[in-house]
Amino acid sequence: xxxxxxxxxxxxxxxxxxxxxxxxxxxxxxxxxxxxxxxxxxxxxxxxxxxxxxxxxxxxxxxxxxxxxxxxxxxxxxxxxxxxxxxxxxxxxxxxxxxxxxxxxxxxxxxxxxxxxxxxxxxxxxxxxxxxxxxxxxxxxxxxxxxxxxxxxxxxxxxxxxxxxxxxxxxxxxxxxxxxxxxxxxxxxxxxxxxxxxxxxxxxxxxxxxxxxxxxxxxxxxxxxxxxxxxxxxxxxxxxxxxxxxxxxxxxxxxxxxxxxxxxxxxxxxxxxxxxxxxxxxxxxxxxxx
Numbered sequence: 001x002x003x004x005x006x007x008x009x010x011x012x013x014x015x016x017x018x019x020x021x022x023x024x025x026x027x028x029x030x031x032x033x034x035x036x037x038x039x040x041x042x043x044x045x046x047x048x049x050x051x052x053x054x055x056x057x058x059x060x061x062x063x064x065x066x067x068x069x070x071x072x073x074x075x076x077x078x079x080x081x082x083x084x085x086x087x088x089x090x091x092x093x094x095x096x097x098x099x100x101x102x103x104x105x106x107x108x109x110x111x112x113x114x115x116x117x118x119x120x121x122x123x124x125x126x127x128x129x130x131x132x133x134x135x136x137x138x139x140x141x142x143x144x145x146x147x148x149x150x151x152x153x154x155x156x157x158x159x160x161x162x163x164x165x166x167x168x169x170x171x172x173x174x175x176x177x178x179x180x181x182x183x184x185x186x187x188x189x190x191x192x193x194x195x196x197x198x199x200x201x202x203x204x205x206x207x208x209x210x211x212x213x214x215x216x217x218x219x220x221x222x223x224x225x226x227x228x229x230x231x232x233x234x235x236x237x238x239x240x241x242x243x244x245x246x247x248x249x250x251x252x253x254x255x256x257x258x259x260x261x262x263x264x265x266x267x268x269x270x271x272x273x274x275x276x277x278x279x280x281x282x283x284x285x286x287x288x289x290x
């Protein structure tokens with residue numbers, strides 16, 4: 001019987017994102033408050049006669065970050081066996097929700113278990129894969145610094161929920177940063193304390209400095225933000241380089257009602273709650289045919 005391992009990879013929301021001027025290395029130093037949330041992709045990994053990677057039932061590109069995670073983990077594994085990776089996407093791509101990084105983190109964890117990788121090697125491999133992968137490997141609530149790779153865990157901030165809506169546009173992260181530079185490094189609008197869950201108020205100001213640039217590149221983002229703020233009667237923020245938008249609610253039921261009250265044509269929408277990890281091994285091991 002072949003061993004099949006499974007995991008959930010959780011989305012990331014930047015509750016706040018403060019950006020600084022581009023450094024000599026070409027990157028923008030940042031400080032972000034990030035939270036893993038209950039919107040997940042699903043992955044399975046098993047031994048195979050030859051390497052295979054599928055995503056949503058279709059052949060996947062070898063450049064996908066999840067498959068790169070397999071290659072990185074196998075390079076330092078005690079076993080170099082062939083593997084079969086299947087990825088079922090739920091988190092929308094190019095939305096600012098860190099789905100690709102979450103997939104890579106979960107794949108690192110599964111490959112480490114399947115092929116034998118020392119747990120201490122995983123943070124190093126995560127950083128090599130991308131600046132967001134170290135956070136997604138750990139998850140929960142954390143302050144991110146540098147390019148996002150410096151992760152300082154924080155205690156859970158209590159009970160709250162988010163309504164997330166992804167407008168029908170895609171944004172390139174490099175393009176958003178470039179526009180931010182061109183615009184003279186604008187500052188985002190902070191969410192007022194009265195609209196922030198009490199457990200998050202010590203982290204104020206919670207603002208996203210990339211939001212003006214994203215809205216300059218795609219004015220639809222501003223239109224969606226204004227429309228949602230009017231419908232929901234509260235401030236609406238953007239995560240990452242966008243275009244996903246979110247607002248705070250008391251619980252998942254209230255957030256779900258807000259998600260239902262959204263304009264047509266959204267790429268995706270979900271009511272979520274905070275989770276304490278960036279990925280989760282699905283309990284148990286499934287057995288499949290050799």
